[in-house]
Amino acid sequence: MANGTRGTAKRRAHPSAHDVARVALVSQAAVSRAFTPGASVSDATRKRVFKAAEKLGYRPNLLARSLVMGRSGLVGIVMGNPRNPSFAIALDALSTRLTKAGKHILIFTAEKANCAADVHVEDLLNYRVDALVLISANMSPTLAERCFAAGILVIHFNRVVRSVRGSSTITAANRVGGQKIAEHLIQQGYRQLAYVSNFRGSKTNRERQSAFVNYATSQGLPAPQCILGHFQREGAMSAARELLSQPRRPDAIFCASDYMAIATIEVARFEFGIAVGRELGVAGFDDIDQASWPSFDLTTYSHPVDKMADKAVELLVQGFDADRDSHMVVEGELKVRGSTRRT
Amino acid sequence: MANGTRGTAKRRAHPSAHDVARVALVSQAAVSRAFTPGASVSDATRKRVFKAAEKLGYRPNLLARSLVMGRSGLVGIVMGNPRNPSFAIALDALSTRLTKAGKHILIFTAEKANCAADVHVEDLLNYRVDALVLISANMSPTLAERCFAAGILVIHFNRVVRSVRGSSTITAANRVGGQKIAEHLIQQGYRQLAYVSNFRGSKTNRERQSAFVNYATSQGLPAPQCILGHFQREGAMSAARELLSQPRRPDAIFCASDYMAIATIEVARFEFGIAVGRELGVAGFDDIDQASWPSFDLTTYSHPVDKMADKAVELLVQGFDADRDSHMVVEGELKVRGSTRRT
């Protein structure tokens, strides 16, 4: 060959178990066993295999192993709103734990618009994932059914979902949080409450809202005014403006997320010159990093992402009774801060 | 069987190409061809195959395909600091583009401490990923060499790295940013500059710092005081306290990241009662969401994550000359806001 391509025609990128077997003077099966934790191999053989493997730079091809074993060791994750920092935390929490459990993650981000995971689930199934975690993403019932048929665990993270066979849900304690915030606000002496929701339709929202509203009215307060914030900064700002420019404006606003609560604080403070806390109580949900920053000092109910990730991985690793779909609700914690302090 | 397990012993979870072939009355090879975009199959055959596949719920097993083709279509991503919102954005940017290019993502999060990707790269190699993207994560030269030998593209995202064969780097324009901030501060009339760094050793930091310091001194200003912020909120707060409690304190502080700059603003404002902008200029780097919030109104140089992701995917998809390691620097934009406005 004019321009020499290093000896043998094409050097394979990866040596195979056969190559190792040849060097170690054992069978290919022995090589496989040496790399299989529970397998029956003599120490001597294993040692020789490892030595040869080391020399050749051999590592078992997980694709082949997965094919043969019918399970890939892969967990599919579809994230509904990847740029939302909370979900980055969820991803990290899951990733750390799954890695520890020997699983690997195939990740997809859902379309912004509807958080629909269906497009990706197709691919996920083709890679034969063992399980599927949807973080704030939606899946059609049809597809859920197919996952069930294929024996794939589905876990809805942070999504309350009509129960489907083989699907579990893990959510924050939305109702508890909504009620705790209401209790706290009332106890602080706020009387005219308002609520800024994320999406109208979302069940997460409905839970937070109804618990909040119901508790308030049960205590004899006027029904809190509810208004859409769309889960966005802009939406929350409009909502705040609308609420605060009314003749009889609310004296406390509970927002369905800290992001919206912070936007509300800024509108109140910078556009209306209102003293947050004293004149207007503002509370959120999630306890994101920024909530504790002195600029906001936001009272909130924490979204226990790490504890939720624990539950998820527990389900994934130990498997679960596929006929019984579980629905876990993980409690957070009320964090009282300056944004709801009147004095 | 006492407790009937539904007819035939074990129903396979997934039908195979053989099953489809049987139903469609064609060969298994024909099924494969029908599902391979460029393959030569008659329309009639393809139609029959699709019909049978539809009926059985068949989808090609990507694990098997990958094994046979020697390439998995998988791109490995290792994220160094997954809870940092900037990297969540990078992930989303990459994910959206890679999905569009038909690639899939195997994701890993590196240990917090050192952002070392080595542990994971091992696994990644075993899954035969086609390429590897390290987002703010480090890899040992040894491993980099192994990736090169295995023909795996390695892209360092947001990391300046000693060049290794087959490794590319894509970074923000750290030098340009550092200098632009210095220019701007000087032009605003600030004279006693200071710099809060992230990590001492990081090259990213060194670039931002030296460009900033060099420009300042080149304009005849005293050399800016430099102090470690450790890239953390707490670290930045200590740094700010130290800087601001000096008898002759600086009149402008440039922080290596917006996160640290925001912490600095809060310390100045709430602990020292300093009017940010008028009495003390504060600038950051990244242009995270919060920078534009009215509470901070932070001047910064943007980290063009989306543009960087474009570059990365370009490299990944079209491949590149593995002998020539490229080093791309993507410019951001100076965002002038109130935190450096004296009037």
Added chain:
DNA sequence: CTGAAAGCGCTTACAG
């Protein structure tokens, strides 16, 4: 265009 056949790199009964 199409089928029979070999092979990708593993795991795992099966029979020593």
Added chain:
DNA sequence: CTGAAAGCGCTTACAG
């Protein structure tokens, strides 16, 4: 404990 052999579900020359 160990090896020969079959098989996981595909792709792809090869020869019609």
